[in-house]
Every structure is written in structure tokens, then in C-alpha cells.
Amino acid sequence: MMKTKETKTKKSDELEDDDEFDYIKVPPDGGFGWVVLIACFLINMIIDGFLYAFGAISDDLKQHFACKEWAVSLVISIACSCYLLSAPLASALCNKWGCRPIGIIGGIIAALSVAASVYAPSIRIMWLLFGFIAGIGMGLVYLPSIVMVGYYFEKKRAIATGIVTAGTGIGSIAFGPFSRFLFDKLGWKYGLLILACILSGCALCALFMRPLKPIRKRRILEPIQLLDANTEPAPSTTSALLNENKEIGASHSSHEDLNTLETATENRLRANSAVSTKSRQSIKAEDAIRPMYQEDILYPGNVQQLPEYQAQPDLETYVQETTKVPETNKPTAMKAFWDTFLAMTNINVLNDKKMSILCLANICSMIGFYIPYLFIMKMAINERKIPEHNAVYLLSLIGFSNTAIRFASGWLTRIPYLTPLLANNLGLAIAGVVTLLVPFCSTYRLLVSYCIVWGGAIGTVYCSIMIRFIPFSLP
Template sequence: MGKGRGKGKHGVGTDSMPTPPDGGWGWFVVLGSFLLHVVADGIVYSFGVFYMEFLHYFKGGKGETAWVGSLVPGVTLLVGPVASALTNRYGCRAVTIVGAIVAAAGFILSLFAPNIYYLFFSFGVLSGLGFGLMYLPAIVSVSHYFEKKRSFATGIAVCGSGLGTFIFAPVSKLLVDEYTWKGAVLIEAGIILNCILCGALFRPLVVRHNNADKNYDAEKAKQGEKEKLMKKTTESNGVQHVNQEDDLPDVQKTGTKDTLAIPSKNMHSLNVENDSTKLFRSEGAINRITSNSLAASTSKQSITQQHSGPMYRKDIFYSGSLVNIPQYRSNPDLYVTSITSLPDVIPDDHDWCLFRCLGLSPEMRDAIRQMLDFSLLKDVIFLLFTISNICTSIGFNMPYIYLPDRAVEKGISETDATFLVSVIGIANTIGRVVFGWMADKPWVNRLMLYNTALFICGVATALSPLSDSYPFLVCYAAIFGAFIGVYVGLTSVVLVDLLGLAKLTNAFGLLLMFQGLATFIGPPIAGWLYDGTGSYDVSFYVAGTVVAISGAMLYSIPFVQKCLGHRPPQDLVEISVPEQEEMKTLSA
């Protein structure tokens, strides 16, 4: 296995965790993730085109019709923990392929919709589920292949989202004009099926243990020879040999440390021996302890080999450069060791009832348990960040869905109105690149950058009803698209700055769930406000204010940290000194 991989904090060998190559086939993985973002996000964020068609075809209210558009991204986010569990068990490739098939099936079933409520399930829930199964592996696969170049690789992959929005908004409009909305949906279902090829590029990293197995066999043979020698020596000195199977020290687990428990009768036997035999007896015990520890370690390594899914890396959702993490800069090998350890084993009778009923595999249980640990909500800082994300998610999809229809109502042509979504998309791509580059600079306060960008988005949205001229709306779309890229691109980075790397998976999983719930209700609320007032102005006022509040409230985090006495999180490497020495030896 890769040089420098040692043992985890539980004493578990991390040789079963593959070494990211930081290149090679990883660039094809980036390509697959990029194209998947182009297709999936491009189709989801261009829903505003279909929204106008659904309004005319089904004759429903704007509020209830908006449910179709809000269900797709809402379900996509809400199934994040489920997608992570499946990815940890079956890998990125299989989950992505299944997701593409499910999303395409949802689009195809939408062709038979007799009413708008049918679309809630087919276009909204089913397609959202498929996109959710595609979205998470697209992020995880890139992180699995890159460490040093992760920020650059992830940046390329997620830029596909903005580019896809830029492309699919006019393409969807062209398809609708040429083939009606049913023909456009069918063609886009075929495009989604091409994501199967993108998923096929997510080739899993393979771990080979031939050298490790040979080393273990050789070490085991040496220990056997030493035990035989000790047995002969002790018998020749008149010392009764202790039964190897019954009285050997047991390796017991206490908390997160491995300790040796020596049976009391062994201790009594040691006490009655004379000084000359104590030496041989002690050496024999030490040799047996070493052998037993080696066997226990190897047993755990075999467990680790069966539990080597990508979700066992604590930094799998971290999209920034790893050089920003002090532990990685000081010693990359020890850093890798600290974030690739097995979770604690929970007995079945203490595990979640749902896990026992469904018979989920350990990999799926571990992933869901990590992402849905609600005890993190006791952290005031995370609670503030969660409330902010809920507010942002309420207004996030508003411009994508309603801006084209609002422009058409003000006398702008449908083609020009659709182009406003394309402007959001291309500005989003530029914003992600620029703000991603800034976030990796040591002189940038990433929390302040994140807060300010959200605040600007909110203010721009709230002020957008001041004018209905087309140049003004193009300017608003560009500002919103550029600054809203921070919301997606820097979330994981800011979470690590606030909570530490050890809590990232847990925090990210909970955020996905709350973001999904907030996305459900955001667009329908705006539609109901239109139905009640006859204008989109109030909807944009409310959405913009909520997003601005989401950014402004995070300015209080440094003050709250100071009041609570919180220090910046430090993810210390939780391994013992002997293991550190072993790591140094392996690295040499």
C-alpha cells in the first residue's frame, strides 16, 4: 500500500484505505463529475422554463405549480444521508448509475401526467431521488481521488453546475417551442441517461495487501519460534507452562484505547517464581502479548478491509485545499491516519430499530449514523449556522423559478426572459472560481467572505423589483449568480473552520436535511404570495430579506464564540506515541 499509511486512532491499520493518486485516472473522475453537474444541475435550475408551460397546461395556481420545482432540489438534498449510506456500501459508480436511471424514469413517467399532482411524484419526488443519488457520489468521488489537488479538482467539477444552467435554460426553451413540454421532457430524459457513462468513470480505488499479508505471516512465524524456545526454557527450569489458549492476556477495548488485561492467576504464577525464572517467564509473557496484539490488530485490519468505503474519511466532504489544515501541512501521513479510523462498534440491541428492521449493512449503518447525529444541534455555533442555511435555502431557488415568468409579465419576450437564467449560470461559474481561489488564501477570512456574499445576494434580490427594465434584470441576475456560488462552494470549508474536521460529516449530513426541508417550502411560499397580491414584488422582497438575514446573522459568530469561550477547533492526531514512531519508520 502507499507509503506512510499506518494505524488509526483505534489501533486499526489504515492500509485498507486507498491512497488518493492526485491525478491519473482521477482526472477522468473529475470529467465525469463535471459532466454530471452540467446535466443534473442544468436541468434542475432551468425548471423556470417548464414552470411557465405547466402553468398554462394544467391551469393551476402559481403556488401549487411551484411545488413541482421545489420538490426536485428539495428531495435531492434530503436524500443525502441515504445516498451517502448507499455510496459507502456499493460505491460511487453503482449509486450514480442507479440514480441516472431513476431520474430518467421520473421524467418519462411525467409524460402521462393527468394533473399537476401527478407531477409532484414523477417529476418532483422520483426525479429528485435520482438526482440525489447522482449528486453526492459526484462530490465524494472527486474527494476520494485527490488530496493535495483537491481544491482545484473539486472546483473544476462543480463549475459544471453554472455551465449547465447557462446551456440548458435556452436549450430547454428551444425544445419546448419545437416539441412542446412533453417532447422536451422526453429528450431530457435521454440526456439524463447519458449520466450512466459519467458514473462509469467513477472507478473505485483498489487496495492491494500482498506485502502486508507476507509481512504478517513472517512475523507470526517468528513469534511461533520464540514461543517454542520459551516453552523449552521454562520447562527445563522446572516452571509450569501456562496454557496458551486459556490463560493468555486478552486484548480488551476500553473507550477508544486498546488495553491488555492479564488474568489474575497468571499474576499469581509470576509471583511464586524465583528470580531466575521470572526473567524467562516475563519474556514469554511479553512475547505472547506481542503475538496476541498482532493477531488482534490483524483481525481489526480485516474488519477495516470490509469497511473501507469513502465515507470512513472524515474529510470526504471537504472541498477546500488540504494545505489549509495545519495537521496536513505538518505531517500528511499522520493526518491521513487520523481521519481514516473505524467508528465504534454498537451492539445490535443498542442500535437504531430501523437499522435492525431493514437489516442494513455495517457500512450503511455507519454512514447514516455519522450524518444524522442530532447531538450536534446542542452546539450553539452549529445551530446558528443551520438557521442561516435554512433562511438561505428558502430564497435560493426563487430567481431560478420565477425570474423568467416575472420578466414575461413585464413585457419581455420569453427568449430574453429565459436568457436571464443563463446569465445566473455563467455568473455562478465565474463566482465559484473567484471565491474558491480567494478562500484558499491565508489572508482571507472565509467566514466573513461567506457572510458578505450571502448578504449581497439578499439585498440584490430585495431591490430587484425597483425596475423592470431588461438591462436592470440582467445586472441583478449576474450579481445573484456570482455571489450565490459561495453558498454551495464554501459551506464545507466554513464548517471546518467553525467546528473542526472531525465533525464535518455529521454537520454536512444535518445541513443537507435542513436545506432540503427549507427548499420544499421556499418557492411555494413565493407563489402563494403572488396568488394573494397579483405581483412578484412581495415575493422577491420577502426572499431577499430572508437571504440577507441569513448572511447578517453569521456576523455574530465571532462574538458568540468569545462569549462562550470557544477556541478555534484543533483536530489533533489521536494516535499514541509508539504508533507515531512506527509511522516515522514507515515514512523513512
């Protein structure tokens, strides 16, 4: 009986001690993180390269389905829309089941849908398979590749993000000429099947998205101690302790009095500590590894420049303070899913006028984002009479300059006077002006110059988009 009581006492003490600790995951900023970084780089390269190279294959689809240009363009429009609009769903799924399984499932869905679209009897079925289903699949594997950068990197996150997103430019360089080569040699059906096989490689890359093991860290208690009705206030002065000692001493020996006093004081302090820690629920081990509970998980810039980071004494405390688990009285099995999905689809943020203007500006800029990728090659061939084997490299030049800017984005964030807003505005202004001059580009060299400048300008805009939204997402 005595052993049973002692065991129960030890277990209760351990439970009380757990209330005084949080589980957190500490990004290694290296190590296996570099393997994850390469995997995420390849995912970005394959998916974005595949989508941006669609302009090189659209003529084949137009001839096969005997449809108009807008019908073929709608295939890639639906794919890109679903690819981006699936972000709230992908975020919630990753928070519930983890980035690795969702990335694998997304890669498989995308590859199978693209392969099945080869046998589509009409352009409408192509919209469904290639556009809708494959687009969602690509979104399910793309978002984990971005999330895992913030999951494994904190201090080196800006550079890591620049490397991963540079995969988009590398994909643009490689996939345009490569897809054109496949279609010329094998036909568009076999060529698209090979591209679907390459797309399935995203599922293999997702296998490396291993979750981190959480560690225990003592919680930072609130300065105000909350006491229940059955708990007496702990003595805060020497006189109070002496008075209590004097009362106890009336019926016990001095040695027993001292032990009793120490035990009583310790119990009160433990009670006060336990009550005060309950002002916020502790972070459990299973919640610590959920990526979307980390407030800065999608922030691509240098986190060391954030006021929230600078206000903390060390990295562990910063991670602890920016890991927010929504509290609920009735937790359900799908709590982690709905916490993220409802947060991602909450439109109350649009009540801020600055945020509304920012979103409207991004809608306007993104409307024209894919137009050069889709039509620059056709313009060069049909209107400037440039040979097809030369025109296909225009897409690669866009990717080349885009890649250079994305690689440099990690270092560009450290330029003192180059704010994200200034970089965004300069990029949009340059991209808009040079696009207005495209009708006057009558030679291949001028089109080459346009593609290089436009690709670099758009790369600048892309790298600054997420950073501009951070003031509205971090408290």
C-alpha cells in the same frame, strides 16, 4: 504432520501480522482521477442545469394542466427538497454498496421518472413523478459525484471541487436556452422526453466512479502496552535481560541459552504488540474503500490547511488517522449502511449553539435561493415587456457568473484573510441588497446587471457553506 503444523504456524503468524497493519486507500490526486472529475462535472452540469432551467418551462405546464402558479412551482419545490433531503440515504447506500452502483441506479430512476411525468394526467401525479421520485433519483446520483472528488483528490481537492461544482453554472448557462428551444420546436412533452434522455447520461457518467484499491500500512501503536494475565512483562533494561539469561543458563549451554533468550524476548514483544494493536480494530480492506468512513470526504476546501493534516508526517498517515470505522461487538451485514445513516441523522450536533445558529441562517438563505431562477424570466416578460427570446438568457447570465466564481473558488480559499465566514457574509449581503433593488430594474440592461451580480454572490455563498460546517464535523 510436520508440514501441517508448519502451515498452521505460518497462517497464524500472517493473521497476527495483519493485526499490525491497516488497509487504506491513497487518493492519486490525478491520473484516472481526472476522468472521474470530468464525469462528476457532467453530472453536476446535467442535474443542476435541468433543475435551474425549470423556470423556462413552467408556463407550458401551467397551461397544459390548467392550474395555478403555486401548483406548478410546487413541482420543482418538491424535486429540490427530495434532491437535497435524500443525502443521508444516498450517503448510507454509497457506504454500503459503493458510489458507482448507487449513481447508476439514481440516474436511471431520475430519467425514467421524468419521462413518465410527461404522461401524468394531473399536476398531482406530476408532483409524485417529477417531484418526489425523480428528486430522490437525482439525489442518489448527485451525492456520489461530490463524494468521488474527496475520494480521488486530497492535495488538489479545493481546485477539483471548484471544477466539479462549476458544472452547476455551466448547466444553468446551457439548459435555459436549450430547453426553451426544445419546447418551442417540439412541444413541452417531446422536449421533456429529450431532457430525460440527457438526464440518463448521469448513469453513464457514474460508470467511471471506480473504487480505489487499498494498500497495507503498518499501524501506529499506542504508547501504552496492554498485557493479559498470561503474558509476562517484556524486559526493559539490560540487567533484566542478563538476569533472565543467568536463570536460563543454569540448565542449558550458553549457545542454547542465547537462542532461548532471543526466542522468549521475541515472543513477548510480539504478544505485547498484538495486544496493543487490539486497542483499536484494524482497518480491513473492505472498509478502507467505503467512502463515508473517511472523515473529511465531504470537505471541499484545501485539506493541507487543516490542523489534522499538518499534524501528520505524510499523506498516508493522515488518511490512516482520518479513516474511522465504528466498532461493534456484533457486526451485521448492514453495518456500513447504519453506521453512516445514523451518523448523518444524528441531531445531537444541534446541541451546539453555534451550529444551531448556522443551520438557521442557512435555512433562511436557502428559502430564497431558487426564487430568481423561477421568477426572473417571468418578471422580465410580464412586467418589463422584454421579448421571450431575450429574457431566457437572464438564466444563462446567472449561470455564467456563478460558474466563474466556482471555478475560482479553489484559488480563493488560499487568500490569507478571506475566511469562509467572511466570504459567506459578503455573498449573502451582496445578494440580498441587489435583490432588494430588483423592483427598480426597469430595463433589460439593469436586469442583466442584477443577474450577473446575484449569480456571483450566490456562487460565493455556495462554495463557503460546507467549509463553515467542518469545525463541527471534524474532531
